[in-house]
Amino acid sequence: MTAPTSTASTSPAPVLRFAPSPTGLLHIGNARTALLNALLARREGGTFVLRLDDTDRERSREEYAQAIVADLAWLGIPPDVTVRQSERIALYDAAGERLKAAGRLYPCFETQDELERKRRLQLARGLPPIYDRAALALSGEDRARLEAEGRRPHWRFRLDHRAVAWTDRVRGEVSVACDSLSDPVLVREDGSYLYTLPSVVDDASLGVTLVVRGEDHVTNTAVQIQIFEALGNAVPAFGHHNLLTTAGGEGLSKRLGHLSLQGLREAGLEPLAVAALAVLVGSSDAVRPVASLEELAALVDLGHVSRAPARFDEAELAALNARIVHEMSFEAVAPRLAAMGVGGGAAFWEAVRGNVGTLAEARDWWDVVAGPVVPVVEDAPFCARAAEALPPEPWDAGTWKSWTDAVKAATGAKGRALFMPLRKALTGRDHGPELAALLPLIGRDKAAARLAGDTA
Ligand code: GLU
Numbered sequence: 001m002t003a004p005t006s007t008a009s010t011s012p013a014p015v016l017r018f019a020p021s022p023t024g025l026l027h028i029g030n031a032r033t034a035l036l037n038a039l040l041a042r043r044e045g046g047t048f049v050l051r052l053d054d055t056d057r058e059r060s061r062e063e064y065a066q067a068i069v070a071d072l073a074w075l076g077i078p079p080d081v082t083v084r085q086s087e088r089i090a091l092y093d094a095a096g097e098r099l100k101a102a103g104r105l106y107p108c109f110e111t112q113d114e115l116e117r118k119r120r121l122q123l124a125r126g127l128p129p130i131y132d133r134a135a136l137a138l139s140g141e142d143r144a145r146l147e148a149e150g151r152r153p154h155w156r157f158r159l160d161h162r163a164v165a166w167t168d169r170v171r172g173e174v175s176v177a178c179d180s181l182s183d184p185v186l187v188r189e190d191g192s193y194l195y196t197l198p199s200v201v202d203d204a205s206l207g208v209t210l211v212v213r214g215e216d217h218v219t220n221t222a223v224q225i226q227i228f229e230a231l232g233n234a235v236p237a238f239g240h241h242n243l244l245t246t247a248g249g250e251g252l253s254k255r256l257g258h259l260s261l262q263g264l265r266e267a268g269l270e271p272l273a274v275a276a277l278a279v280l281v282g283s284s285d286a287v288r289p290v291a292s293l294e295e296l297a298a299l300v301d302l303g304h305v306s307r308a309p310a311r312f313d314e315a316e317l318a319a320l321n322a323r324i325v326h327e328m329s330f331e332a333v334a335p336r337l338a339a340m341g342v343g344g345g346a347a348f349w350e351a352v353r354g355n356v357g358t359l360a361e362a363r364d365w366w367d368v369v370a371g372p373v374v375p376v377v378e379d380a381p382f383c384a385r386a387a388e389a390l391p392p393e394p395w396d397a398g399t400w401k402s403w404t405d406a407v408k409a410a411t412g413a414k415g416r417a418l419f420m421p422l423r424k425a426l427t428g429r430d431h432g433p434e435l436a437a438l439l440p441l442i443g444r445d446k447a448a449a450r451l452a453g454d455t456a
Pocket of ligand 1: 018019020021053195199212213217
């Protein structure tokens with residue numbers, strides 16, 4: 001046998017980022033983007049960056065920034081690095097100056113109304129509503145006159161009118177004809193930046209190697225590739241995943257608070273269930289429970305992400321959550337059960353886990369065990385005879401069988417007529433976990449009291 005040769009990897013460790021604007025709560029669709037980036041970074045031993053796109057000072061809020069950080073921690077994907085665009089303006093200014101010097105960023109003085117009028121005229125003439133670059137024809141004197149009138153310019157990036165092509169990690173070969181696009185505005189009248197330039201500057205300065213984001217950004221990517229090139233920066237790889245919609249087919253909106261992660265967390269859903277659904281829905285891998293984020297990371301395959309929008313179905317999430325909870329070990333849940341005031345140790349968890357949709361529901365069954373329970377006694381003589389047949393403690397998993405055999409012999413009741421009255425008396429409910437498992441936890445005193453119709 002020959003000794004394995006170590007091959008030093010020449011490709012640098014990947015850097016991926018999630019770049020939400022802190023203008024609302026993250027929803028399940030944002031979680032999809034965050035998870036795809038974070039899990040790919042984790043799987044490849046790379047870096048996961050959280051970039052808060054907070055250049056829109058009007059709409060960005062600190063509370064949303066904090067909620068994003070909390071949501072990522074809850075999902076189990078805290079970032080390795082966090083940056084805020086509002087703290088990096090000097091970098092954007094420098095890049096803007098370079099683009100101006102290269103003649104790629106030019107001042108425009110049209111008002112919104114003027115632009116709208118041009119647009120309508122173009123449409124009326126059957127022309128595509130693309131910015132006509134009138135501002136490029138302005139002389140220095142024209143500009144000086146406009147500024148003297150008190151007009152402040154906004155700045156557009158002069159696109160090369162050519163096709164921009166890339167090999168998309170999700171969509172394969174993509175080509176965007178940039179001659180059908182308006183030169184994008186990069187800087188507003190007040191000097192603040194729209195998303196486009198800061199994103200490129202940050203991706204370059206943070207060494208981002210792969211950008212995974214929603215397919216609503218495909219056109220932006222073509223524009224941004226031109227900006228990377230104009231700035232002389234390396235262009236990262238891109239992958240544009242399909243978007244999630246509500247079960248009704250409606251697009252998700254951060255602003256409207258659709259399916260927020262916070263709401264799902266408050267509904268008691270497991271982060272792993274939310275993560276599994278967010279990542280696997282609309283891929284060729286069936287949505288299924290996973291035991292860890294590592295297992296989920298191993299399933300991420302951008303080449304298998306569907307091109308069609310994926311519907312997010314809350315019922316599917318509830319079912320997935322239940323399946324994940326059913327498989328959780330006592331060791332995994334013990335601290336959370338303790339924090340919820342749930343006792344009974346492993347025996348209790350084993351007894352109830354198959355009956356709960358969320359971990360929080362374990363508390364309901366603990367209340368049934370610990371009491372007080374208002375028993376439902378419909379046939380008092382039957383229950384009294386059952387109480388007489390209760391064996392002495394200690395009780396174990398076999399107690400239920402020996403007791404109900406004795407009750408059957410004493411009363412002649414069998415099947416549902418035997419078990420249902422006992423269940424209703426002991427738990428106050430007509431359904432629930434196996435009584436063989438619950439009975440030893442309830443104990444003889446409470447069982448006897450409940451069979452007598454007493455709240456205990
Ligand atoms: N802030 C942008 C958004 O939320 C980031 C898009 C990107 O990933 O570049 O849509």
